Amino acid sequence: MNHCYVGVDIGASRTKVAVLDLKKNLVGYNVRRSGIDFSKTAEECLQASLKMAGRTKADTAGVVSTGYGRKNVLFAQETKSEIACHGKGSYFYFPLAITIIDIGGQDNKIIKLDEAGRRTGFKMNRKCAAGTGGFLEEMAFRLEVPLDEMSSLASRSTNMVKLGSFCTVFSATEVLENIRSGKRLEDIVKGVFFSMIQRVLEMDSLTENVVMTGGVVENNPYIVTMTEELIGRKILVSKHPQLAGAIGAALYAIDLFPLKSEEL
Amino acid sequence: MAKEEVEIRRLKTAQDIVRFMSDYYHELDDATKSGKRKIAWCTSVGPAEILRGMGFLIYFPETHSAMLGSTRMATELIPKANAIGYSPEICSYLTADIGAYLQGVTPLSKAFPGIERIPGCDVLVFNTNQCRDVQDWFAWYSRRFGVPSVGIETHRNIGKVTPMHVSSIAEQMESIVEPLERIAGRKLDMEELKNAVALSRQCSDLWEQCLATAAAVPSPLTFFDGTTLMGPAVVGRGTQKAVDVYKLLLEELNERVTQKVGVINNERYRIYWDGMPVWGRLGMHSKLFAGLNASVIASTYCSSWIFSALDPAAPFESMARAYSELFIVRSDEYKENYIKEKLRFFQCDGIVYHDAKTCPNNSNCRYGLPLRLQAHTNIPSLIINGDLNDLRFLSDEQTKTNIEAFIEQLEESKN
Numbered sequence: 001m002n003h004c005y006v007g008v009d010i011g012a013s014r015t016k017v018a019v020l021d022l023k024k025n026l027v028g029y030n031v032r033r034s035g036i037d038f039s040k041t042a043e044e045c046l047q048a049s050l051k052m053a054g055r056t057k058a059d060t061a062g063v064v065s066t067g068y069g070r071k072n073v074l075f076a077q078e079t080k081s082e083i084a085c086h087g088k089g090s091y092f093y094f095p096l097a098i099t100i101i102d103i104g105g106q107d108n109k110i111i112k113l114d115e116a117g118r119r120t121g122f123k124m125n126r127k128c129a130a131g132t133g134g135f136l137e138e139m140a141f142r143l144e145v146p147l148d149e150m151s152s153l154a155s156r157s158t159n160m161v162k163l164g165s166f167c168t169v170f171s172a173t174e175v176l177e178n179i180r181s182g183k184r185l186e187d188i189v190k191g192v193f194f195s196m197i198q199r200v201l202e203m204d205s206l207t208e209n210v211v212m213t214g215g216v217v218e219n220n221p222y223i224v225t226m227t228e229e230l231i232g233r234k235i236l237v238s239k240h241p242q243l244a245g246a247i248g249a250a251l252y253a254i255d256l257f258p259l260k261s262e263e264l
Numbered sequence: 265m266a267k268e269e270v271e272i273r274r275l276k277t278a279q280d281i282v283r284f285m286s287d288y289y290h291e292l293d294d295a296t297k298s299g300k301r302k303i304a305w306c307t308s309v310g311p312a313e314i315l316r317g318m319g320f321l322i323y324f325p326e327t328h329s330a331m332l333g334s335t336r337m338a339t340e341l342i343p344k345a346n347a348i349g350y351s352p353e354i355c356s357y358l359t360a361d362i363g364a365y366l367q368g369v370t371p372l373s374k375a376f377p378g379i380e381r382i383p384g385c386d387v388l389v390f391n392t393n394q395c396r397d398v399q400d401w402f403a404w405y406s407r408r409f410g411v412p413s414v415g416i417e418t419h420r421n422i423g424k425v426t427p428m429h430v431s432s433i434a435e436q437m438e439s440i441v442e443p444l445e446r447i448a449g450r451k452l453d454m455e456e457l458k459n460a461v462a463l464s465r466q467c468s469d470l471w472e473q474c475l476a477t478a479a480a481v482p483s484p485l486t487f488f489d490g491t492t493l494m495g496p497a498v499v500g501r502g503t504q505k506a507v508d509v510y511k512l513l514l515e516e517l518n519e520r521v522t523q524k525v526g527v528i529n530n531e532r533y534r535i536y537w538d539g540m541p542v543w544g545r546l547g548m549h550s551k552l553f554a555g556l557n558a559s560v561i562a563s564t565y566c567s568s569w570i571f572s573a574l575d576p577a578a579p580f581e582s583m584a585r586a587y588s589e590l591f592i593v594r595s596d597e598y599k600e601n602y603i604k605e606k607l608r609f610f611q612c613d614g615i616v617y618h619d620a621k622t623c624p625n626n627s628n629c630r631y632g633l634p635l636r637l638q639a640h641t642n643i644p645s646l647i648i649n650g651d652l653n654d655l656r657f658l659s660d661e662q663t664k665t666n667i668e669a670f671i672e673q674l675e676e677s678k679n
């Protein structure tokens with residue numbers, strides 16, 4: 001048998017699946033829009049990642065699900081909160097006392113772990129899009145810029161426009177106001193990223209080592225650069241920041257469902 | 265993580281409390297219909313004893329608002345008050361209650377058959393010890409009904425309660441006697457007042473003892489039970505009936521303690537709740553915690569009706585002291601020490617703060633207190649955002665994830 005462990009992270013916006021082999025190597029993964037049928041998306045995402053890993057469902061020794069739709073994963077044996085999974089997935093790559101900043105499609109989290117990987121606290125954002133991927137999408141739409149061009153546009157800014165408001169709707173008005181008054185697009189887009197990261201940083205204090213995760217971070221590397229400038233130190237980012245939760249879930253599966261020696 | 269079904273043991277005395285509340289509202293209803301007794305509307309920590317000393321029946325609109333919350337009628341009614349200029353960001357007890365009045369509905373009619381409307385009102389009596397909203401709330405009814413609203417304006421942010429605080433409040437209390445006598449159509453009877461103070465004190469002591477039984481492991485009582493069991497301590501203080509029903513409750517709780525019967529079977533985590541309940545989610549939250557083997561055993565909120573300073577020998581002075589010693593009127597330093605002591609007494613593993621959008625007065629997590637307390641006690645904390653009545657300020661999914669993740673964190677630290 002070619003055993004593997006699977007973590008499924010169903011966010012309100014994207015579903016992520018990670019497949020780990022017995023040595024905890026990432027051998028397969030897939031990301032797609034969660035849509036409205038979470039169970040179906042999870043299944044499709046699983047199939048695609050198992051295919052990438054060269055495995056079948058029969059090879060899976062354990063599946064843990066996490067995220068907003070965690071209860072909709074019919075093939076998962078256990079569920080864990082996304083806070084726990086992001087912590088575990090991040091600590092795996094950075095085994096230090098860390099503060100994790102996760103910027104997801106619909107919410108943000110700040111999670112603090114001690115040097116042993118134990119959680120010492122966490123915060124999730126309020127019931128508002130400010131600082132989330134949803135905010136970025138809304139602003140891209142308003143500015144008529146494809147979402148995947150926002151990051152590179154912002155990096156070309158020379159004179160950032162500051163957006164003052166907490167609120168997505170108010171910010172949209174501010175953005176339009178700035179367009180009308182002739183401000184450069186890249187300067188406005190940089191302001192959008194700045195506003196996002198401000199909303200996240202005001203949620204909690206940071207410890208020395210900071211890790212960033214989440215789809216927004218993976219797709220917009222500029223937000224990491226900007227955060228580094230703001231906090232004055234390097235930020236740790238894994239190869240697949242969007243998969244942190246799914247990898248954490250798969251790592252939980254390894255802990256929870258160990259193979260018996262005869263199965264190895 | 266959460267198990268689907270968990271057994272939550274109900275207290276038998278809860279039925280007696282339901283009967284108590286039913287009798288209480290029926291008495292008010294009879295008086296409204298017959299016009300035979302004067303009715304005063306009073307804030308929940310207002311000077312009820314003075315009113316009893318003049319023979320008033322007392323109605324507490326806050327309990328009505330809590331019912332609007334727990335029946336989940338509030339969210340539909342709040343917009344009615346918003347539409348007449350009362351902001352969605354102010355007390356949602358106030359907005360739900362005024363909204364219900366404007367709409368002509370009350371949860372009393374469903375809960376207590378035979379009652380069709382809220383009690384009549386001869387006078388409104390407030391104490392701003394809890395907040396300024398009560399004054400504005402009563403002012404609205406005062407204008408609407410054309411009846412007077414009188415009250416006590418309290419000091420706020422009190423560190424140590426000094427003789428200056430006490431005498432100024434006692435003076436205000438004495439000064440409302442005469443206008444109230446005019447409405448009551450009789451004099452304040454000092455013996456009746458002293459008796460009411462004595463009964464209030466007994467009620468308060470018994471309620472305090474009931475809450476203290478939650479220090480036992482496993483706890484025989486949860487915060488979620490407490491929010492309804494405290495009904496008589498709010499509406500019945502100063503009466504013998506409230507004393508009697510709490511004697512029964514205490515007996516049952518002590519029996520549970522002796523037999524080591526908890527509310528849930530596997531009490532692995534003991535949680536302190538700070539802030540108001542989310543009335544429309546009492547059942548959901550109670551099941552959520554129970555499913556995670558967590559018992560929310562103590563709270564600041566349920567302890568708000570403990571008035572240990574009451575003394576029949578000095579009614580005005582002791583009322584002034586008791587109503588100024590309340591947690592809600594005190595400084596953050598006092599609050600921090602108070603919660604610290606509760607965490608120790610009840611052997612809590614964690615603390616959940618409810619940041620209620622429309623009640624800053626009962627949300628103690630807005631000025632850095634959680635982090636200060638955590639630094640002193642090493643007890644982890646969680647803040648959830650929500651509201652007492654307005655479910656538009658709530659995300660159930662976010663609350664659930666937060667609480668599950670918090671209990672996971674406690675689990676990790678126990679292992």
Ligand code: SF4
Pocket residue numbers: 326355356357358394395396397398622623624625626652
């Ligand atoms: S203390 Fe809070 S809930 Fe109570 S009346 Fe005042 S604002 Fe409303």
